[in-house]
Amino acid sequence: xxILVSGATGFIGTHLTxxxxxxxxxxxxxxxxxxxxxxxxxxxTMTDDIRSLADYIREHEIEGVIHLASLYLAAHTPEQVxxxxxxxxxxxxxILEAASLAGCVKWFLNTGSIWQxxxxxxxxxxxxxxxxxxxxxxxxxxxxxxxxxxxxxCTLKLCDTYGPNDTRRKLFKLFKDYSESGEVLKxxxxxxxxxxxxxxxxxxxxxxxxxxxxxxxxxxxxxxxxSGRQIPLxxxxxxxxxxxxxxxxxxxxxxxxxxxxxxxxxxxKPLPGWKAQVDVEKGIQLFxxxxxx
Amino acid sequence: xxILVSGATGFIGTHLTxxxxxxxxxxxxxxxxxxxxxxxxxxxTMTDDIRSLADYIREHEIEGVIHLASLYLAAHTPEQVxxxxxxxxxxxxxILEAASLAGCVKWFLNTGSIWQxxxxxxxxxxxxxxxxxxxxxxxxxxxxxxxxxxxxxCTLKLCDTYGPNDTRRKLFKLFKDYSESGEVLKxxxxxxxxxxxxxxxxxxxxxxxxxxxxxxxxxxxxxxxxSGRQIPLxxxxxxxxxxxxxxxxxxxxxxxxxxxxxxxxxxxKPLPGWKAQVDVEKGIQLFxxxxxx
Numbered sequence: 001x002x003i004l005v006s007g008a009t010g011f012i013g014t015h016l017t018x019x020x021x022x023x024x025x026x027x028x029x030x031x032x033x034x035x036x037x038x039x040x041x042x043x044x045t046m047t048d049d050i051r052s053l054a055d056y057i058r059e060h061e062i063e064g065v066i067h068l069a070s071l072y073l074a075a076h077t078p079e080q081v082x083x084x085x086x087x088x089x090x091x092x093x094x095i096l097e098a099a100s101l102a103g104c105v106k107w108f109l110n111t112g113s114i115w116q117x118x119x120x121x122x123x124x125x126x127x128x129x130x131x132x133x134x135x136x137x138x139x140x141x142x143x144x145x146x147x148x149x150x151x152x153x154c155t156l157k158l159c160d161t162y163g164p165n166d167t168r169r170k171l172f173k174l175f176k177d178y179s180e181s182g183e184v185l186k187x188x189x190x191x192x193x194x195x196x197x198x199x200x201x202x203x204x205x206x207x208x209x210x211x212x213x214x215x216x217x218x219x220x221x222x223x224x225x226x227s228g229r230q231i232p233l234x235x236x237x238x239x240x241x242x243x244x245x246x247x248x249x250x251x252x253x254x255x256x257x258x259x260x261x262x263x264x265x266x267x268x269k270p271l272p273g274w275k276a277q278v279d280v281e282k283g284i285q286l287f288x289x290x291x292x293x
Numbered sequence: 294x295x296i297l298v299s300g301a302t303g304f305i306g307t308h309l310t311x312x313x314x315x316x317x318x319x320x321x322x323x324x325x326x327x328x329x330x331x332x333x334x335x336x337x338t339m340t341d342d343i344r345s346l347a348d349y350i351r352e353h354e355i356e357g358v359i360h361l362a363s364l365y366l367a368a369h370t371p372e373q374v375x376x377x378x379x380x381x382x383x384x385x386x387x388i389l390e391a392a393s394l395a396g397c398v399k400w401f402l403n404t405g406s407i408w409q410x411x412x413x414x415x416x417x418x419x420x421x422x423x424x425x426x427x428x429x430x431x432x433x434x435x436x437x438x439x440x441x442x443x444x445x446x447c448t449l450k451l452c453d454t455y456g457p458n459d460t461r462r463k464l465f466k467l468f469k470d471y472s473e474s475g476e477v478l479k480x481x482x483x484x485x486x487x488x489x490x491x492x493x494x495x496x497x498x499x500x501x502x503x504x505x506x507x508x509x510x511x512x513x514x515x516x517x518x519x520s521g522r523q524i525p526l527x528x529x530x531x532x533x534x535x536x537x538x539x540x541x542x543x544x545x546x547x548x549x550x551x552x553x554x555x556x557x558x559x560x561x562k563p564l565p566g567w568k569a570q571v572d573v574e575k576g577i578q579l580f581x582x583x584x585x586x
Contacts, residue, residue: 050371078343081390082383089430090378093423097374118440125433126440130386133437137382137430140418144426147411147419148553260441 001214004029004062004105006046006095007069008039011166012111015199016068016206017041027060029053029095030069050094054101064107064214065099066206067092072168074258076130088134089141096145105151107213109206110142112157114195114224117266128260152213155222156205159265162287163199171196171233172240172287179246186254188261190237193230195265198283201225201276208274224268227276236280243284294507295354297322297398299339299388300361301332304459305404308492309359309499310334320353322346322388323362343387347394357400357507358392359499360385365461367551369423381427382434389438400445400506402499403435407452407488407517410559421553432514445506448515449498452558455576456492457583464489464526465533465580472539479547481554483530486523488558491571491579494518501567517561520569529573536577 001024007013008028017026017039028043044056071087073080092110099105112135115128127133139155146153162172171194178185205225212219231239234252241248278286294317300306301321310319310332321336337349364380366373385403392398405428408421420426432448439446455465464487471478498518505512524532527545534541571579 048375050374054371078347078390078394081343081386082341085378085383085386085434089382090375093374093378097371101371125436127433127437130434130437133434136433136436140420140430140433141378141423141426143418143429144420144423 001025001063002027002061003064003066003210004057005066005068006030006091007067008041008043010068011163011168012161012199012202012206013068014039014165015163016066016203019203020207020210027056027062046091046094048094050098051101053094053098057098057102058104061104062099062102063105064109064210065095065105066109066210067095068111070111071131073131074129081130084130084134088131089137092138093141096142096151099151100145100149107152107154108142109210109213110139110153110155112139112155112222114157114159114266114268115262116157117268118260118262120266123268128262152219153221154209154213154219156209156271157222157224157268158202159195159197159224159226161197161199161202162283164287171236172284175237175240175248176288179244179248182247182249184249184251184254186251187233188255188257189253190233192257192261192263193232193265194236195227195230196236196280196283197225197227197276198278198286201227201278204277205271205274209271212273220269222268223271224266225274226265226267226270227280228270229280230265231280239280240284243281244288294318294356295320296357296359296503297350297355297388298359298361299323299384300363301334301336303361304456304461305454305492305495305499306361307332307458308456309361309496312496313500313503320349320355339384339387341387343391344394346387346391350391350395351397354397355392355395356398357402357503358388358398359402359503360388361404363404364424366424367422374423377423377427381424382430385431386434389435389444392444393438393442398444400447401435402503402506403432403446403448405432405448405450405515407450407559407561408555409450410561411553411555413559416561421555445512446514447502447506447512449502449564450515450517450561451495452488452490452517452519454490454492454495455580457580464529465577468530468533468541469581472537472541475540475542477542477544477547479544480526481548481550482546483527484525485550485554485556486525486558487529488520488523489529489573489576490518490520490569491576494520494569494571497570498564498567502564505566513562515561516564517559518567519558519560519563520573521563522573523558524573532573533577536574537581
C-alpha cells in the first residue's frame, strides 16, 4: 500500500514508520523545517496549498492516511489556542480536503485520546482539556468527508504511551532522570491510576487497524488501545524501583493533582484482534535498557 | 445586562442589536475594518490578543455573549477551508477563552444551523456541508469551557431566514430581483421543502433564549427556531407571486439540485416559550414592502 503519514517524526511516528516501511510505501507529511526526507522517506512539507497536496497524493496514488500529527498540550495558555485549533483541527481537515480532491484515498486512520472522555461511563464526550476538545472537533470536521466522499475513517484513542526515544517528559523518563540525579521528585499524592502502553504494542495496533481499514473489515467509529491494566501511580513507582534496581526519592503530595486529573482512565472499546504483549514490568526493562544504549 | 455580541453587523446582528439595545447595554465584537462603532455601539476589534479581549470583557462586566459571527459558505473551495475553521471554530473558542479568563461571563448563546443534521431523524450529527461541520466542531470546543468554567451554553439552530436588509442572495431576494428584471430564473426542480423564518421572529427567539440563559432557567443543549411549516420551493414561488402581485419567470429544473440538497428540513426541539408570529404570506408582504423603502 501507498500510505501517507503525518507526524512521522514524533515519538509514535518514528517507531511506526520504521515498522510500516518494511511492508508498505510510505510518504510523510509535516513541517520539516525544509527537510522532509530526514527519516529517509519521501515527503511533502505541509503548507496552506491544499491543491498541491492533492496533486502529491494523486501522483503517488496514496490509498491510506495515518494521521499522527498533533500539538499536545496538557494545559494551554491563551496564546496557544490558535495553534491548538490550527494544528489539531485545521491541519487534519486540510489533509482530508486534499484527499477528497485527489480521489484515490480510501481510508484515514486518525489518532485520538482517552482524554476525550473524562470521567464518563459510556462513550459520552467530555474533554479533559482543550487539547482533547480539538481532537473531538477534528472528528466532527472529518464526518463531512466521510459522508460526502465515502472515505473510511476510524479513530484510535490512545492511553499513556512510553518507550525509547520519547522526547516528552513522561512518567518513566522522569523516574529515570531522577533516579540518576538522586534529586527529590515532587509528585501529586499519586492515587491516580494509569493505563500504560509500550511503543511496540502501539505500533502493532496502528498496523493492525490500517490493515483492517484497507481490507474492508467492518469497523466502529473508534477503538481504544489499552493495556488492560490500570495501575496507581504509587504502585508504578514501586514497580520501577523493583524492576530497574534504581532508587527513587519521591515526595508524594509535593505538588497538587492537576486540574481535572484523570483518576481512572477511560475504558472504551478495545481494538479487536489486537492485544498488548508487553506488560509494564517488561516495558520498564526495555525502556531502561534501550534508553541506556 | 451587559452583553457582548459578535457578528453584530450581519443580517441577524443588525436587527437583533437594534432590538436588544432598548433593554440592555451592548458591546460588539468583530472585524470592523477599523471602525467598531459604526452601529453606534461600543465595541472591540477582534485580534489574536485574547488577553486584551478578556480585559475588555472584565472592564465592561459582560454577563452574556451572543455569538452570531460566522463565515457562511453553502459550498467551499480548498482555499476557503482555513478561513472556515478560523472563523467558525477558532473565533468562538477565542471568545470563550477570553470569557473564562475574565471570569464574569455567565452565559454564551451560540448560533447553529439545522444543516448540522442532514437527513437524520433524531439529534444525530451529519453535516450538509463543511460549514455545518465547523458549527459542530465549535460546539465541541465549547464543551471544554462549559465543563471547566461552568459557562452556561446553549445553541440556537436556525432554519432559513429572511427579511429586509439581507445582503445574502437568498430566495426572496432572488424572486424580488428577477421579478423586477423579468429575466428567466433558473432553479432546481423545486421539490425541496423550506422552513422559513422572518427576522422579527428570529430576533424574538434570540432575545427569549438570552433571558432564559440569564435567569437560570434549566435548558437543553440546543433548540431550533422553526416556523412550524415546511413549504416546497415551487409553492413558495406561487405564494410570492400571489402575495406580491409580481410575475416570476422560473425555469424549474434549469439547474440541478445542489449536492446534498436538503429536501426536508430537520426538525429539532423548538425553543420553549417562543412561537413564530409572522407567517410566510405576511413575511413576503413585509419583505417586499420594507425592501422597497
